[in-house]
Amino acid sequence: MISLAELQRRIDAGDLSADAAIAQSLEATSAHEKSIGAFVCRDESLRAQSAGPLRGIAVGIKDIMDTAEFPTEMGSPIYRGFRSRGDAAVVMMLKQAGASIVGKTTTTAFASIDPTPTLNPHNHGHTPGGSSSGSAAAVAAGMIPLALGTQTGGSVIRPASFCGVAAIKPSYRLLPTVGVKCYSWTLDTVGLFAAGVDDVARGLSAMTGRPELLLPPDIPTPRIGVVTQDFAGAPDASGGEALRIATRAVEKAGASARALDLPEIFAEAWRAQPIVQEFEAHRALAWEYREHYAQMAPLLRAKLDESRNTPPVAYDEAIKTANRARQALEELFDEVDMLLTLSAPGAAPRGLGSTGDARYNRLWTLMGVPCVNVPAHIADGDLPVGVQIIARYGADAAALAAARFVEDALRRQ
Numbered sequence: 001m002i003s004l005a006e007l008q009r010r011i012d013a014g015d016l017s018a019d020a021a022i023a024q025s026l027e028a029t030s031a032h033e034k035s036i037g038a039f040v041c042r043d044e045s046l047r048a049q050s051a052g053p054l055r056g057i058a059v060g061i062k063d064i065m066d067t068a069e070f071p072t073e074m075g076s077p078i079y080r081g082f083r084s085r086g087d088a089a090v091v092m093m094l095k096q097a098g099a100s101i102v103g104k105t106t107t108t109a110f111a112s113i114d115p116t117p118t119l120n121p122h123n124h125g126h127t128p129g130g131s132s133s134g135s136a137a138a139v140a141a142g143m144i145p146l147a148l149g150t151q152t153g154g155s156v157i158r159p160a161s162f163c164g165v166a167a168i169k170p171s172y173r174l175l176p177t178v179g180v181k182c183y184s185w186t187l188d189t190v191g192l193f194a195a196g197v198d199d200v201a202r203g204l205s206a207m208t209g210r211p212e213l214l215l216p217p218d219i220p221t222p223r224i225g226v227v228t229q230d231f232a233g234a235p236d237a238s239g240g241e242a243l244r245i246a247t248r249a250v251e252k253a254g255a256s257a258r259a260l261d262l263p264e265i266f267a268e269a270w271r272a273q274p275i276v277q278e279f280e281a282h283r284a285l286a287w288e289y290r291e292h293y294a295q296m297a298p299l300l301r302a303k304l305d306e307s308r309n310t311p312p313v314a315y316d317e318a319i320k321t322a323n324r325a326r327q328a329l330e331e332l333f334d335e336v337d338m339l340l341t342l343s344a345p346g347a348a349p350r351g352l353g354s355t356g357d358a359r360y361n362r363l364w365t366l367m368g369v370p371c372v373n374v375p376a377h378i379a380d381g382d383l384p385v386g387v388q389i390i391a392r393y394g395a396d397a398a399a400l401a402a403a404r405f406v407e408d409a410l411r412r413q
Ligand SMILES: NC(=O)CC(=O)O
Pocket: 111, 112, 113, 130, 131, 150, 151, 152, 153, 154, 155, 156, 355, 358
């Protein structure tokens, strides 16, 4: 994979020009795109900017985010050829930091659950996950050093786990969703994919102008709470093994890692998340659902059909449950610095019939807390499986530092 940190170091040292760095990504993308299918469209004559911490960094943008230079088709024929006049806020933040937008990465229709044609770079017989399929696959295939995705259920952390890349779903609203097609205004969160935790941290720090998000020179040893989320059902063997491997690794690295049983309010919030998600989707996608019903992706259409009569009182109760759970979570973080849990049930499912299950992600998206995926295990010989590091709301720097602690511990084991 292409390390953003390594490109920055070489460009800053004068060993590599920003244009040569861009050319490296263009060459790698041309070499792998035919077999992976990570992009909807791309600029093969891309040039570097001359200034900014992300100069020379080619970035892929999930195709639900507005771009002036490329169409934004939402993974749906309803928006075929649609072109926004301007860029989404996060695209401008990348450009203002010197990045070069190489193209639009594949997304499931409206970032929901209908699979894309994109293949898992580790094993083409498996899904890369979704809904940010192309962004995870493009980084994992070594085409680009950075890509943007979004998460409403599990669409950043799960594909990152399936593709063996680092990723962050930051705290809710750390990154603006202005110019990003809405599915759920309470849940939608923009996230980043990169080769490793330091690469993710550098990308997020540069685009937000927040130097505090850079990893500290000395990574503190976190107090770790290991949560299995039993209310979400048992994981696959490979998912459980990834969590055990990571737990053993952090203990060997000197951290305290104790099993935490989550209070019942968290199971209630986990059950409430789909109510919030689908009630809001019926408002966010009302025009498409009414005016282009026949053209909507089948799994998404069926999900909307199933939830079309959810009464406002049920939504109001789900929001109240979420607020109670967020308060309980704040208290939980008085006992530990981070939670360590599953990123996905296990390795990527075989075939392209499903993008996998968000059951270990969706609670944390509703909580709005920062979540980071770190690759932890290789299943069936070639399929990565990650673990998820979670910190308190607003503690994105701590989440990244804790994820780096886990990443280092796994490398040393
Ligand atoms: N957008 C989403 O997060 C949906 C998913 O998890 O597949």
